[in-house]
Amino acid sequence: MKKIFAVLLFATYSVVSNAQNFTNQEKRESALPSYKSQSTHGYLCRFIGFDVNDVMPELEMYLQEKLAMRNSERLSGVKDGWYVLAFSPEVSNSIKQRVLYVKTKIDKSNKITAMNITGDLEYVIKLFCYYWPTELDFESAKKKELVIVRNIDERISLNIRANIASIVVRKM
Numbered sequence: 001m002k003k004i005f006a007v008l009l010f011a012t013y014s015v016v017s018n019a020q021n022f023t024n025q026e027k028r029e030s031a032l033p034s035y036k037s038q039s040t041h042g043y044l045c046r047f048i049g050f051d052v053n054d055v056m057p058e059l060e061m062y063l064q065e066k067l068a069m070r071n072s073e074r075l076s077g078v079k080d081g082w083y084v085l086a087f088s089p090e091v092s093n094s095i096k097q098r099v100l101y102v103k104t105k106i107d108k109s110n111k112i113t114a115m116n117i118t119g120d121l122e123y124v125i126k127l128f129c130y131y132w133p134t135e136l137d138f139e140s141a142k143k144k145e146l147v148i149v150r151n152i153d154e155r156i157s158l159n160i161r162a163n164i165a166s167i168v169v170r171k172m
Contacts (some may be wrong), residue, residue: 052106
């Protein structure tokens, strides 16, 4: 009888403990803004349909921390209806300026409707390979012409043509 009681007590404790752990995990995940999801490097942002003031700082922080790039304000601005942010390496020993351009189309409510990323071949490929979950590595991506990744409801494509790379983010 004591053994049965001990087994039932242990089973009850296990169920309650697991339920509490599951609830804590749910709380952590529900605390994330709707534009964020878990990723191998921390959090991955979705862009299309979300406020530019919420998601662009997340991308900028990623570029600063992981690729050592900073916002180059003198190259940023609005051009042909696209809001353009330019990023360049914090330290560069290259004679030519290496720049990554993040271009977004924004509707009247400040939501992103389209996003294109262009610029230095190496940085565009690194951003694609390291930011979005993909099986590609840097060297194999340089040989591809078109690679597509899906992130929940977005279609992210990497296009490489004649040493010019671009990332296009669109709603699926």
